[in-house]
Amino acid sequence: MPDDTHKALLELAKDAAREAGEAVLSIYEKGSFDEYQKADDSPVTSADYLANDIINQRLREATPDIPILSEENKHAGLHERKHWDRYWLIDPIDGTQEFIARSGDFAINIALIEDNRPVIGVIFWPPGQTMYYAVKGEGAYKHCPDEEKRIRVRKLEDPHQSVVMIAISRRQSRQKVISRLSAKRVYQTLPLGSCSLKSCFIAEGKADVFMRLGxxxxxxxxxxxxxxxxxxxxxxxxxxxxxxxNQRHTLENPDFIVLGDPRVPWRDIVQYE
Structure with a gap:
């Protein structure tokens, strides 16, 4: 079991994610929200801001000594952040474009980072009332209305020959994705929305790989x-x-890949350059 501190922080993050998710779902079902463009031309909505306010309030009330880094907050510079040995990392709505498009593929993301590594992860998918969560060293879990279970990546029958399931964006060309992978394998694709839900599908064995370019x-x-x-x-x-x-001035990620079965020769399959 997690130590008492991590257990309490996990429950706090789950409660905050669920509360924000329920508020967002209510807005989503009514279809009444305001949409804006951020400086980088990415969309943001009044639902993002509401979720952000709820999560920030809950975390600050319970853990005033832990800094918060959220997509929708003003970001502290590295000169300040480099002194953080622990902080909350939040995406109030991952998949804002999917929220706007009404695909249902959006999620609430909350992580706790310690010593520059994620040690708690919580992802709540409001339309499915589904919570994915993990504490470092304690396994990953999925909780939905009819079950709670430990989840694991899919083990391919033959890591070198079996068909590989690729999670791709609903707005991404299948051919563009396939072109980045070795022609020596056979692939199937699974279209999804937000980055975090694609990652969760890999964690629970519904897909094997996801490449995020951009x-x-x-x-x-x-x-x-x-x-x-x-x-x-x-x-x-x-x-x-x-x-x-929290180790660079920029908070932008490089292009990244999410990988399932570690026995698969991913370096031979993923053709990044």
Whole structure:
């Protein structure tokens, strides 16, 4: 079991994610929200801001000594952040475009980072009332209305020959994704929305690999990384280098890949360059 501190912080994160998720779901079902464009031209909605306010309030009330880094907050500079040995990392709504498009593929992400590594990950999918969560060293879990279970990445029958299931964005060309992979394997594709839900599908064995090309932030991978790693997989930069947290002036991630079965020769399959 997690130590008492991590157990309490996990429950706090789950409660905050669920409360924010229920508020977001109410807005989603009514279809009444305001949409804006951020400086980088990415969309944000009044639902994102509401979720952010709820999560920030809950975490600050319970853990006033732990800093918060959220996509929708003003970001402290590295000169301040480098002194943080522990902090919350939040994406209030991962999949804002999917929320706007009404695909249902959006999630609430909360991670706890300690010593520059995710040690708690919580991802709540409001439309499915489903919570994915993990604590470092304690395994990954999925809780939905009819079950709660430990989850693990799928073990391929033959790591060198079996068909590989690729999670791809609903807005991404299947051919573009396949072109980045070795022609020596056979692939199937599974279209999904948010980055974190694709990662969760790999963690629970519904897909085997996901490559994300394009701009993301550290909040897009923090919770997912803890969950995927505890399920037996990995999240790495597309160059197969480790992702970093709170160690650079920029909070942008490099292109990254989410990998399932570690027995698969992924370096031979993923053709990044």
């Amino acid at each position: 701009v993301t932030g550290e909040w897009d991978t923090g919770a997912s990384q803890c969950i995927v790693e505890e399920a037996g997989g990995s999240i790495l930069a597309a160059t197969f280098d480790p992702l970093t947290y």
